[in-house]
Amino acid sequence: MLARHQIGAAILDAHGTIHLGLHLDAMVGRAAVCAEAVALGVARMSTAAPLILAAAVRHPKPDERTPPRLVPPCGLCRELLLDHAPDLAVVIGAPEGPRITALSHLLPHKYIGTKWAVPQPSSPAREGGCHGLPHAGT
Numbered sequence: 178m179l180a181r182h183q184i185g186a187a188i189l190d191a192h193g194t195i196h197l198g199l200h201l202d203a204m205v206g207r208a209a210v211c212a213e214a215v216a217l218g219v220a221r222m223s224t225a226a227p228l229i230l231a232a233a234v235r236h237p238k239p240d241e242r243t244p245p246r247l248v249p250p251c252g253l254c255r256e257l258l259l260d261h262a263p264d265l266a267v268v269i270g271a272p273e274g275p276r277i278t279a280l281s282h283l284l285p286h287k288y289i290g291t292k293w294a295v296p297q298p299s300s301p302a303r304e305g306g307c308h309g310l311p312h313a314g315t
């Protein structure tokens with residue numbers, strides 16, 4: 178059972194609360210739900226506070242001999258997270274070690290539809306400010 182849940186995500190809100198999510202695998206692949214989406218739903222169940230930082234970790238399957246590793250949000254999650262948290266920063270793995278970057282840097286040409294007015298990232302996030310979190314560059 179646990180082998181079906183390799184990815185966990187955490188989202189930090191501006192009040193300091195961490196919201197956790199777990200990847201929900203499914204027999205029909207497109208019915209699966211990413212850990213980031215679950216964490217976003219958990220966060221929005223309890224707060225309207227701005228969401229400022231997210232990270233996801235992939236744990237190895239029982240037969241794998243690789244260590245857990247940071248994984249960036251998939252394309253769908255980049256779209257979803259930016260819809261709900263335009264200033265969100267993410268922790269991503271890099272050869273030199275984990276680093277924090279604005280999610281908008283990972284999806285510079287986000288889809289903008291007509292369903293609702295999309296909040297725009299504040300200018301500091303566009304410039305890499307990320308709510309005062311350390312920024313390791315691009």
Ligand SMILES: [Zn+2]
Pocket residue numbers: 211212213250251252253254255
């Ligand atoms: Zn995803």
